[in-house]
Amino acid sequence: MFIIRWLLYLNSIIPALILFPIKKIYLRKNKKEKYKGPVIISMNHTSFLDYIEALLAFPGRRKYVLVGAKFYAWNPVLTFFLKAMGVIKVDEVTGNMDAVNKAVEQLNKGHNILIFPEGHIETEGKLMEYKQAAALISLSSGCPIVPVFHNGRIGPGKRDLMFIGSLMYPDTYVCRDDLESLSDRANAFTADLQERTEEYRQFYLNNFMIADGEKLKRPKYAGFLYNFMKYTALPGIKILMRTKISYGGDLARGTRYMDKGMVIVANHSWWIDSALLYYVFWRVYCRSLAAKDVAEVNKSWGFFEKAMGCVLLDRSGFDWNSLKTMMNGLKDHEPFIIFPEGHMNYDDEFLEFMKGPAMLSLYSHRPVVPVYIHTSYKLFKPTRFVIGDPIEFDKAGLVTDNESLEKANEMMREALYNLKRQAISETKPQMNSYIKKIRAEMKKNLAEISNEIEEARKNKAGG
Helix, strand or coil: CHHHHHHHHHHHHHHHHHHCCEEEEEECCCCCCCCCCCCEEEECCCCCCHHHHHHHHCCCCCEEEEEEHHHHCCCHHHHHHHHHHCEEEECCCCCCCHHHHHHHHHHHCCCEEEECCCCCCCCCCCCCCCCCHHHHHHHHHCCCEEEEEECCCCCCCCCEEEEEECCECCHHHHCCCCCCCHHHHHHHHHHHHHHHHHHHHHHHHHHCHHHHCCCCCCCCCCCHHHHHHHHHHHHHHHHHCCEEEEECCCCCHHHHHCCCCCEEEECCCCCCHHHHHHHHCCCCCCEEEEEHHHHHHCHHHHHHHHHCCCEEECCCCCCHHHHHHHHHHHHCCCCEEECCCCCCCCCCCCCCCCCHHHHHHHHHCCCEEEEEEEECCCCCCCEEEEECCCECCCCCCCCCCHHHHHHHHHHHHHHHHHHHHHHHHHCCCCCCHHHHHHHHHHHHHHHHHHHHHHHHHHHHHHC
16 A cells, blocks of 8 residues: 555656646745644545645645545545545444544544545535534644635646635633533534634635636736836845745735735835835735826836836825726726825824725725835845735725725724834844943943942941
8 A cells, every 4th residue: 555655646746736736825924834744634625636636735744534435435446546545434424433533543643634624525616514523633632723725726727726724723622611511612613613714715705816717917017117127126125125024914925915906005114115015015916106296306217107007196186087097907906005194204103094095995895905114224134024914894894984984094004003013023123323322321320320329328337
């Protein structure tokens, strides 16, 4: 069996990579989180080829897959190959714990477990009710579960988009006081696992064009200058500004792949901010909002902005034409970079947010993605970007009236403040010359005060 298994691996890996290409998107806040075994891979079930997709997505350790007894005994040749690859037979009728015990045994040996908790192939394009097997195995073994959702686009000429989430640990449910029995813990764990997978599914359906069976078309503005900056100049940003990207939520990492259009809002303190955000979202073609008066004063800069696909905003009044252009762009799945403060701001406090970004999001029903830029804008000095989870105002019950716009602005401001606090906590404190000077003076003053107190004591003792 060992030789047969490895022959199957070696002879099938190249054809599988060609016929079943996968795009993996990790939805996790912690970049350093690793999916090292033993783990339980929980994956939605779209076809018989899902097992191949899981093997390609999680190479390395051997995986034992839980298979129903009917499918296991369906064909003698298939049964032979299943045994060679590693299978645990599940009796769906009696529902006994034999499969769970065998899975725990394999986990204790350092292997991984692959399970399709729906128990059957999806036929209606939505998740079916999850069974408790994954939760029971996790609670019995102490191994975490990796929630996975994939779109099931498997086959030649297609690409399976796979969303891999953060680890779900069983300790959370073991320590809960309101869960007394193993059945209660398994129910709660299973419900959270299905809810997490459904969240990934909704994120995919709402923000990826391939969910509608469409392919992303090349934007009209993505000409030579845009591509030159994207593929030539932007890598220099990584070297010269020592860029680091972190995330303020589990879905934040996936926003860098969204191709259905989004409103990217960020703080604004230098003219290069747009270029930095082009670097952050380099996987999609972004457009940005720029000031028309600045472009008119500097003709060469205005030419550059037009070539990059910028929308020039007339700040002297309400510019309906620019707003309409951006709304049409969002409907055509073009992401827009907007600085809601409207001007460059060098202070720690944010300026009053303009209503434009909130209005665009509410009218176009596209999410807002907050990004905080934490940098000193000096060469070879660290520049940190913190990306937050997408904000969907529709889910908050907001409409297009003035009250909703004010509330939307408050939500964006609060999100950017949270990202700012995270950026400061993640950045190592570095004392500048002014702080060093103040601390040296304080130390000198304390030494003088200590000497005066000591002299006073001596004089008092001598008197």
